[in-house]
Amino acid sequence: MSHEHPNQFALLKQRRFAPFFWTQFLGAANDNVFKFAFTLMVTYQLQLSWLPPQMAGLVIGALFILPFVLFSATSGQLADKHDKARLMQLVKSLEIAIMALAAWGFYAAHVPTLLACVFLMGLHSTLFGPVKYAYLPQQLNERELTGGNGMVEMGTFVAILLGQLAGGVLVDTPVVGPQHVAWACLALAVLGRLTAQGIPASPSTDPGLKINWNPVTETWRNLRLAHEQLAVFRSLLGISWMWFFGAVFLANFPAFAKEVLHGGPQVASLLLAVFSIGIGIGSLLCELLSKRHVEIGLVPLGAIGMSVFAIDLYFASTGLPPAAELSVAAFLAQPAHWRVLADLTLLALFAGLYSVPMYALIQLRAQPTHRARIIAANNILNALFMIASSLIAGALLGAGLTIPEVFLAVGIANAIVGIYIFLIVPEYLLRFAAFVLTRLIYRFRIVHDERIPTSGPAVLVCNHVSFVDAVLLMAASPRPIRFLMDHQIFKIPVLGWMFKLAKAIPVAPQKTDPATYEAAFTAARAVLADGEMVCIFPEGGITRDGELQPFKGGVMKLIDGLPDVPVIPMALGNLWGSYFSRVEGGHAMVKPLRRGLWSRVSLTVDEPLQAAGVTPELLHARVRATLALDLPGLGVPA
Missing domain, CATH: 1.20.1250.20 (MFS general substrate transporter like domains)
Structure with a gap:
């Protein structure tokens, strides 16, 4: 999928999103025109001994929510079993039938019929909800998911607001208010069915599923x-x-x-x-x-x-x-x-x-x-x-x-x-720390982040410039990374606690602590076997002079016997000389804000390599070449 559009609003020009967006928008608006108008009608216009005004809102709200409890499990199975576009079209056809019945209820001022329609509209929303959120990841890639969800969330609340305002205005029209509501709800349902017709096919993800009723x-x-x-x-x-x-x-x-x-x-x-x-x-x-x-x-x-x-x-x-x-x-x-x-x-x-x-x-x-x-x-x-x-x-x-x-x-x-x-779930906290670091302390530019896979095992190989390299990589990755890190770093206050939360794998030199060395690579290979990502800093320690050090053989031990796992070279640029790097006699973190706030740093992701053809020398050359291309503080042009 292409993600060259400039922002989330550009999705409204694309068939994979626009018909779906307007379908869910019209559905949310119709729910609220109907419910709010009906609530006001019972509260202010009708005198019912069995449904006093102070109870009307509670009863209508409860009837609308009840189908979510009763039928959500079934609707989720239907959405996994069938094409999502077809299912949305059928649900929108059901909405027209419900609103036709509700129109009669408004004309006749027949409250039991309208209460039944509240329950049926709750059923309509119950059926639509799982399809809606399962449709998006089939049509949008990882870079578009947040923007797409933001548009849907924004559209839903705007539709709720406009629906309630319209419902209130329409039902308040003297004499003919309920009839106006009836026609408005029917029109919104028909419009929603028309927009649903434009939703592109979204094939079943589990066609052989047997429904558990x-x-x-x-x-x-x-x-x-x-x-x-x-x-x-x-x-x-x-x-x-x-x-x-x-x-x-x-x-x-x-x-x-x-x-x-x-x-x-x-x-x-x-x-x-x-x-x-x-x-x-x-x-x-x-x-x-x-x-x-x-x-x-x-x-x-x-x-x-x-x-x-x-x-x-x-x-x-x-x-x-x-x-x-x-x-x-x-x-x-x-x-x-x-x-x-x-x-x-x-x-x-x-x-x-x-x-x-x-x-x-x-x-x-x-x-x-x-x-x-x-x-x-x-x-x-x-x-x-x-x-x-x-x-x-x-x-x-x-x-x-x-x-x-x-x-x-x-x-x-x-x-x-x-x-x-x-x-x-410390991942939230860790990503928050990474978010703060890359927005407040640094201005962090990522180049070719689409090369970091969103699923499956992968080995990330990166130069080691500072004590926060791992935090920056966390911020760049769409999913968790398990880091192989020098066991000494876990003794540093705050950072050590953070890396323990991140489940970083401590590794020691083979000569000084062979048991920890072997345990580290056993754990890392188990992570890859589970389909997750592992990052290793092959220099074996943080650079003391800003230069790229020779790569050691640990990466070969990690990928031994895993010829199909992609190995992705990466280069962190312009971090040398920052607060978290080793300068001034080999010490780090000695002068806060040495380069001020928002100093520019970058991460450039190289093309993935197949593990079968990898050597430490090849990886070193690829990372060095990427660093050489890096414009100071700006990153490689995308």
């Missing part, structure tokens, strides 16, 4: 499957936590606007608008900040921002003076309210930074044959976490906490959950 056993099986890849499983839990976190705010916006901010219904809509815009901006920023890779280093950054601004929202919204019901203009006229809006926008922005890389990581690392089923399991977890969110938030409010205090509690809980996740 038992949702309980299938869900459990999928969760166990995801648990085999710890980073994938923890990402499922991380995304579900994000929905728990977000649901607390979304569910309480109306009451927060009325009771705390003293605003009218339009102020509640304003809160929803800034929250949706924040999510959209954060989702779109992911591609820019990640330099078009799946960069899970953004996840800790997102978690930090979510907690900081959730906690600040508590302080911003306590002690506001009582007032009569404020219009939007009167609300915006008070400076104190701008801090509330800023907190909500930034909280949502960081939630976008938090969630998009997790979705992309699941798509990239989940087994392709089981990808849709794992995403379906995630949808079930999301639904359960959202239900738990409603129950816990309700219990806290019932116990006497104010809405700002609930926001404070969730912000603190988010910090605790984040610390827990990042300690048990």
Whole structure:
């Protein structure tokens, strides 16, 4: 696949993405036009003894979520078994039938029919969800996944916002409001079916799959499957936590606007608008900040921002003076309210930074044959976490906490959950450290990063210039690397702890510690056998004069008997003389900011070699040639 387009918005001009994007956008918009209009109709226009207004939103929300719990396991299997484009087209045809029934319900003001349609639209979304997220990695490559997911996330929240605003306006039209809603929903369903027709074929990843119709056993099986890849499983839990976190705010916006901010219904809509815009901006920023890779280093950054601004929202919204019901203009006229809006926008922005890389990581690392089923399991977890969110938030409010205090509690809980996740899956923390190093301390340019494979075993061979070479390589790679590193480096404070977290393999010279030497290469070969990447610095130590040292024979021991494993020469440029390199009498880390912040460094990736034809001398020559091409501080032109 080509990835020459300049940014994620260029995907909207390509058939592999644009019809899919507009199909999911129209579906999300239709969900919200229908649900929000129906909720307002029951709340304000109909008098039903069996469905009081204060219960309408809860009942409609629960009916919509219920199919996710009941049918996600089945929908994930269907998405893995069948062509995803065809499945999306069938789901969109089902949406037209549901909206035709709902149109009759709106005309007749028949609430039981409309409640049934809420459940059926939940079923529609349940069927569409796994297909949606399993379709993207079939059509987009690793460099496009983050941007594509960011576009989908942004589009979904914009569609939710526009759908709710349109639903509210249409249903409020005197006399004919429900009929207008009926025609709008039917039109959106037909438009969605038309755009779905343009989605290109996406062949089945497991055509021989036998459907297990038992949702309980299938869900459990999928969760166990995801648990085999710890980073994938923890990402499922991380995304579900994000929905728990977000649901607390979304569910309480109306009451927060009325009771705390003293605003009218339009102020509640304003809160929803800034929250949706924040999510959209954060989702779109992911591609820019990640330099078009799946960069899970953004996840800790997102978690930090979510907690900081959730906690600040508590302080911003306590002690506001009582007032009569404020219009939007009167609300915006008070400076104190701008801090509330800023907190909500930034909280949502960081939630976008938090969630998009997790979705992309699941798509990239989940087994392709089981990808849709794992995403379906995630949808079930999301639904359960959202239900738990409603129950816990309700219990806290019932116990006497104010809405700002609930926001404070969730912000603190988010910090605790984040610390827990990042300690048990240190890859997030390591990638965050690499992200900070390559964005704040250095300006890091990577040339030909597409030569680093996104799957399968590989041996990376690189010159050794500084104590953070491994961290820079982590930042450049789309997936984890296991490093063979001098055992002495593990004694360095902070860096040693970080490399232990990264599961670096300590190696000692064969003459001084033959047992550690043999154990290191046994462990490294086992990593390659598991289909993962190993990096070795063949010089055997960090250069003391900035020159490339002779390559030792350890790399030959590593690839012995593995003739088909690719060996990829790499060159780090312009690191000599930086804080982490050995200068001034052979000492490193003696003058902080020796070259200031944002000094330019580069990594250039050479063409892969087959292990069968590799020698230390050949690798040395390739790395030396790459270094010679490297323009100081700029890297080789791509």
